[in-house]
Amino acid sequence: MLTMSAPVLADFLHVAHHMREDERAQWLALTGAKAYSPDSLALAAASGSGYRWAVRDEGRAVLIGGFDEVRPGVYEAWQMSTADSWARWWRSFTRISRRLIEWMVGSHAHRVQVVAQASRVQTHAWYSRSLGLTCEGVLTGYYADRTDGLMFARCA
Structure with a gap:
């Protein structure tokens, strides 16, 4: 059974080591x-500004996510999961992620956004079909390695 709570540094480390x-x-x-x-990665994810949450399976973190404030009312969503948990729990992760985005847009943000590498086509489909995010376009050379990103967002 999955449970949710605030993450501790050990959660970030576990997920980052099994990502x-x-x-x-x-x-x-x-x-x-x-x-x-x-x-x-664990230190960077744990020390960001904004909201953080962990999903646990039998007490062990399998998914960690957050919303980092970009500017007032605008948050960048992110999450990371262990390799084995995604195959087992992706439907639950989808429900949790969708509800958290709805909560953010309904109470804290007028915009929630996320960027994915252009090559991650399955991720794009998950963002748009499963999470209800709108693809806003290509960010040419967005990443440090100069690869393109696609911006997805949900606005109030």
């Missing part, structure tokens, strides 16, 4: 780092 390969690749593209460092 899906496509999420690792996006992190490298975003930061421009030469090699993946789960410890660096």
Whole structure:
């Protein structure tokens, strides 16, 4: 059974050390780092501004997400999951993510946005079909490695 609560640093570390390969690749593209460092990712994710949440399976974090404030009323959504949990819990993760976006747009934000690498086509479909986000277009050279990103958003 899945439970939700505020994450602690150990949760960020666990998920970062067991994260899906496509999420690792996006992190490298975003930061421009030469090699993946789960410890660096965990510290960066834990220390951001905004809201943080963890989903646990039998007490162990399997999904961590958050909303970082970009400017008043505008939040960047993000999440990371363990490789094995996505296959098992993706429907639950979808419901949780959709409800959290609705909560943010309904009470804290007039805009929630997320950027995905242009190559992550399945992620784009999940954002638009499952989470109800609108694709706003291509951000040419958005990532540190100069790959393109696609911006998705939901506005109040």
